[in-house]
Amino acid sequence: MQVKQKKLNTLEPTILEKLFKLSERNTSAKTEILAGITTFMTVSYIIFVNPLILSEAGIPKEAALAATIYSTVFCTLLMALWANFPVVVGPGMGLNAFFTYTVVIGQGLSWQTGLGAVFISGVCFFILSVTGIREKLVDGVPNALKSAMGVGIGLFIAFIGFKNAGIIVASESNFVGLGNITSGGPLLAVIGLAIAAALMALRVRGALIISIFAIAVISMATGFSAVPTSIHDVASLSIPSIADTFMQMDLKGAIAYGIFSVIFSFTIVELFDSLATLISLSKKANLVDKNGKIPNLNRALTADAIGTMVSAMFGSTALNTYVENATGIAEGGRTGLKALVVAVLFALGLFFAPLVNIIPAVATAPILILIGSLMLSEIKNIDFDDFTNVVPAFLTIIMMPLTYSIAEGMAFGFISYTLLKLVTGKYKEVHWIMYFVSIAFIINFIMLNH
Numbered sequence: 001m002q003v004k005q006k007k008l009n010t011l012e013p014t015i016l017e018k019l020f021k022l023s024e025r026n027t028s029a030k031t032e033i034l035a036g037i038t039t040f041m042t043v044s045y046i047i048f049v050n051p052l053i054l055s056e057a058g059i060p061k062e063a064a065l066a067a068t069i070y071s072t073v074f075c076t077l078l079m080a081l082w083a084n085f086p087v088v089v090g091p092g093m094g095l096n097a098f099f100t101y102t103v104v105i106g107q108g109l110s111w112q113t114g115l116g117a118v119f120i121s122g123v124c125f126f127i128l129s130v131t132g133i134r135e136k137l138v139d140g141v142p143n144a145l146k147s148a149m150g151v152g153i154g155l156f157i158a159f160i161g162f163k164n165a166g167i168i169v170a171s172e173s174n175f176v177g178l179g180n181i182t183s184g185g186p187l188l189a190v191i192g193l194a195i196a197a198a199l200m201a202l203r204v205r206g207a208l209i210i211s212i213f214a215i216a217v218i219s220m221a222t223g224f225s226a227v228p229t230s231i232h233d234v235a236s237l238s239i240p241s242i243a244d245t246f247m248q249m250d251l252k253g254a255i256a257y258g259i260f261s262v263i264f265s266f267t268i269v270e271l272f273d274s275l276a277t278l279i280s281l282s283k284k285a286n287l288v289d290k291n292g293k294i295p296n297l298n299r300a301l302t303a304d305a306i307g308t309m310v311s312a313m314f315g316s317t318a319l320n321t322y323v324e325n326a327t328g329i330a331e332g333g334r335t336g337l338k339a340l341v342v343a344v345l346f347a348l349g350l351f352f353a354p355l356v357n358i359i360p361a362v363a364t365a366p367i368l369i370l371i372g373s374l375m376l377s378e379i380k381n382i383d384f385d386d387f388t389n390v391v392p393a394f395l396t397i398i399m400m401p402l403t404y405s406i407a408e409g410m411a412f413g414f415i416s417y418t419l420l421k422l423v424t425g426k427y428k429e430v431h432w433i434m435y436f437v438s439i440a441f442i443i444n445f446i447m448l449n450h
Contacts, residue, residue, distance in 0.1 A: 020084055020335035025287075027334040035086070035333030036341025041206030042324040043088055043342070046072070047349050048212060049364045050316070051356050053096045053160075057104040057111045059245060059315060065356045066240040067315035069346050075307025075319055076343040080336035083299035086285055086329060087278065088342045089307055092320035093371055094153040094406065095266070097160055099317040102405040109253075115245075115312045116254030121266035122308035122318065128267075129301040140433030145413050147381040148393035152400035152409045154375025159401040161368030164361045165189030184224050185362045188215055192366035200370065205327070208367050215363040225360040233354050240353040245315020266318050277321040278304075285329045323374075388424055392417035411441035 016022060016029050051064035059067075072090035079085045103114045128134040162168040166186040171177030179186050192215035199207035219225040228234050254263070278301070282294045289295060307319045328338055382393045396413030400406050418438040421430045 016337060019081070020337045022335060022337070025334040027332055029337065031332040032086075032335055032337035033341050035328040035331040036338040037345070038205055038331045039088055039325055039328030039333065039338065040342045040345040041209060042327045043090070043322050044206070044345075044349070045208040045212060045364070045367050046090055046093070046322075047346070048356055048359050049093070049367055050091045050096055052361060052364055053100050054111075054316065057100040057114065059111050061356060062240045062353060063242050063244040063315055065353050066242045066350065067245055067311070069349055070242060070314050071307060071311035071316045071319060073343045073346050074310050074314075075303060076339050076346070078303035078307060079300060080339035080343060083296045083303050084336040085278075085282075085287075085296065085300045085303075086333040086335055086338040087281055087300070087321050087325045088339060088346075089304055089319050089321050090346075091311065091316050092318060093157055093368075095318040095320060096316075097153075097157055098266070098406045101160065102407055106405055110250065112248050112250040113253040115249035115315065115317075116251045117263050118266060118318050119249045119251065119309055119312035120254055121263045122305055122312060124263065124267045125308055126302065126305035129298070129305045132298070134301060137433055140431035141437075142389065142417065142429075142431075142434075144382050144386075144389040144393045145396060145417060147378040148396035148413055149410060150375050150378035152397040152413075153406055154372040154378075155397060156372070156400040156404075156406060156409070157375070158369045158372025159404075161365045161372065164368065165365035166362070167365075184222075185360075188219055188222075188224060188360075189362045189365045191215065191218065192363060193369055196366050196370055208370070211366060212359060212363045215366070216359045219360050219363060220358075224362075226358060228354075228358055233358060235352050236354050237351065239350045242314050247313055248315060249312050277323055277325075281321065281323075281325050281329060284326055285334050287334070388417070388420040388426060391420060411445065414438045415441055 020032070022028060022032070047065065047068060050068045051061050054064040054068075055061040068091055072088065075089040076087075079087050079089055099114050099118065103109055103117065104111050125134075128137065159168070166179045166183075167181055167189060168176050169179040181187060181190055192211050195214055196207055196211035199210060204210065216225070220227045278294075278297065282288060282297070287294055304319060304321065311317065311319050328342075379397075383389050392413045395416050396409050398409075399412045400409030403409060414434065415438045418430055418434050421427055
C-alpha cells in the first residue's frame with residue numbers, strides 16, 4: 001500500500017507539470033490553488049450581478065444565472081487547459097449593460113435577437129483572431145480613444161448603478177435628479193457603497209462579494225427584502241436549467257433587422273477590452289518571453305472568441321477577460337491551474353442559484369458604481385496636450401452615459417477624431433481603419449434616422 005501511495009504522490013505533480021508547466025513558470029500547485037481562490041473571491045460577484053442585468057432585458061433570471069456560470073466555466077477551462085493562461089473569462093461588465101440597455105431596451109429588440117447579434121459578433125471575433133487581423137485592427141485605433149472607451153463604459157456602468165439604487169432618479173425639470181437617499185433602497189445602497197469602498201481600500205479579499213451579502217442581510221433585517229424561509233432558498237441540489245435560453249438566439253432576426261452597428265460595436269468593444277486586458281495581465285504574470293512575445297496569446301484570443309459564441313448559445317452575453325485576474329496574479333498565479341481552480345469554484349456556484357432571487361438590486365448596485373470608478377484610471381493615458389485627441393476622447397466618455405448607449409458614445413468619438421484630424425491637416429495620423437469605422441457609424445446614423 002505504501003509503495004502504491006508513493007507512486008500516486010509522484011504521479012500527481014507529473015500530470016500537473018505536464019499540463020501547466022509549473023516549474024518553467026516558477027510556481028507551484030499550492031501557489032496556483034491559493035491564487036485561484038483569491039481570484040474567485042474577487043470575480044464571484046458576477047454570478048449575482050450579471051443575471052440581474054440580463055433579467056431587465058427579459059431573460060429569465062434562473063436561466064441567466066445558469067448561462068453566466070456555464071459560459072464562464074467553459075471559456076475559463078479553455079484558457080486553463082488549452083491556452084495555459086492564468087485568467088478567468090466571463091460575461092463582461094459593460095458588454096452586458098450594452099446588451100440590455102442599448103440593444104434590447106434602447107432599440108426595442110427581443111433578447112433572442114440580441115443573443116443572435118452576440119453570436120455573430122463572436123464569429124467575427126473568431127475570424128479576426130485566427131487570421132491575426134485582430135491585433136492589427138487594435139493597432140489602428142489611437143490610444144486616446146482606446147482609453148476613452150474604457151472610461152466611458154465605466155461611467156455608463158456607474159450611472160446604471162446609481163439608477164438601480166434609486167440614488168439618481170428621473171426629473172422633469174433637470175432630466176435627472178437626486179433621489180431620496182435617506183429612504184430604504186437608496187440608503188442601503190449608500191451603506192453598501194461605503195462598506196465595499198472601505199474593504200477595497202483596506203485590500204480585503206472578496207470585498208465586493210462581502211458587501212453584497214452584508215447589504216442583503218441588512219436589507220432582510222430591516223424588512224426591505226424578503227427573508228429566506230428554508231435552506232432551499234439559499235442552496236439546492238437542483239441545478240438551474242438553461243432550457244429557457246439554450247440555442248434561443250435569433251440569427252435571422254439579427255440579420256433581418258440590419259443591426260450592423262450593434263454587431264460592430266460588440267466586436268469593437270470585445271477586440272479592445274479583451275486584448276488590452278490579456279496583454280496587461282500577461283505582463284504582470286511575467287509571461288512575456290525575451291523577444292517580447294506572449295506564449296499562446298493567439299490561443300487565448302481564440303478561446304475568448306469561441307467562448308462568446310458558446311455564451312450566446314447558452315443565453316448570456318459577450319465575454320471578456322476580467323481585470324480582477326490581477327489579484328490572483330499578484331498572489332503568484334502564473335498558469336492555467338489557477339484558472340482551473342476558479343472554473344471549479346464557479347461550477348459549485350450552481351448549487352447556490354436560489355440566492356440570486358433573494359439578493360436585492362440595492363445590494364449589487366454599489367458594485368456597479370465601484371467597477372465604474374475603477375475603470376476611470378484609463379483617463380491618465382489620454383494626451384490632453386493635443387486638442388484633436390481631447391475632444392474625441394471627451395465625446396466618447398460623456399456621450400455613453402448621456403445617450404445611455406455605448407455604441408453611440410463610440411460613434412461620436414470615432415467620427416469626431418477622424419474629422420478633426422482631417423480639418424487640422426493631421427490626416428497622416430489617421431489609420432485607414434479609422435476611416436472605415438467612422439464611415440460605418442455615419443451610415444448607421446443615417447439609417448437609424450430614416
